[in-house]
Amino acid sequence: GQQVMQIPQYQHVQEGEDFTTYCNSSTTLSNIQWYKQRPGGHPVFLIQLVKSGEVKKQKRLTFQFGEAKKNSSLHITATQTTDVGTYFCAGQETSGSRLTFGEGTQLTVNP
Amino acid sequence: EAGVAQSPRYKIIEKRQSVAFWCNPISGHATLYWYQQILGQGPKLLIQFQNNGVVDDSQLPKDRFSAERLKGVDSTLKIQPAKLEDSAVYLCASSLALFGGYTFGSGTRLTVV
Numbered sequence: 001g002q003q004v005m006q007i008p009q010y011q012h013v014q015e016g017e018d019f020t021t022y023c024n025s026s027t028t029l030s031n032i033q034w035y036k037q038r039p040g041g042h043p044v045f046l047i048q049l050v051k052s053g054e055v056k057k058q059k060r061l062t063f064q065f066g067e068a069k070k071n072s073s074l075h076i077t078a079t080q081t082t083d084v085g086t087y088f089c090a091g092q093e094t095s096g097s098r099l100t101f102g103e104g105t106q107l108t109v110n111p
Numbered sequence: 112e113a114g115v116a117q118s119p120r121y122k123i124i125e126k127r128q129s130v131a132f133w134c135n136p137i138s139g140h141a142t143l144y145w146y147q148q149i150l151g152q153g154p155k156l157l158i159q160f161q162n163n164g165v166v167d168d169s170q171l172p173k174d175r176f177s178a179e180r181l182k183g184v185d186s187t188l189k190i191q192p193a194k195l196e197d198s199a200v201y202l203c204a205s206s207l208a209l210f211g212g213y214t215f216g217s218g219t220r221l222t223v224v
Contacts, residue, residue: 030210031210033212033213041217042202042216042217043154043202043213043215044215045212045214048211088153090153092210097159097166097210098156098159099144101153101154101155104152104153
């Protein structure tokens, strides 16, 4: 079955530093989604990428979808303490509608 | 708009007991999902409904888990009998379309002792 892998598992940064998490799928995706889960909270939808090579920005967050539609990245510029949480990528295969989540990258930001 | 409602928020049961969770999706969202999230892991799909029909239940342990979505609106997920490894957060989500962002509820944290 489809597997979605994320690295790193944990990332500790000083406030103001940049942060990047990477996501790789074992199969070609129709789209990839990114979610943020604050400690003790539930996943909150951030964005969906559909097109090969697509790049989208949300303020300090930049999302990329690979040319082969099998990998993606999330980059945060100048992290803030409000960025703390676990970031999940989730992919939908071209052959079905199941959304498979990665294991997440837990971000800690030291003030 | 109102979010996805789930109850209860917390539940503690002994192994071999039964438990049920309830979910009311966002009004108008035809697709409803139940996910299981074990501590430190990503959410794992248990079952997906489109209106009141099952789209995907291939990862649902059907010997002990069951779910229904009568009338295509709210849904219940049941575990009977519970095992220790069922301790997790059970998240309900809904979406307007099959390919689009999901809105998750706050989840039910289940502890099996």
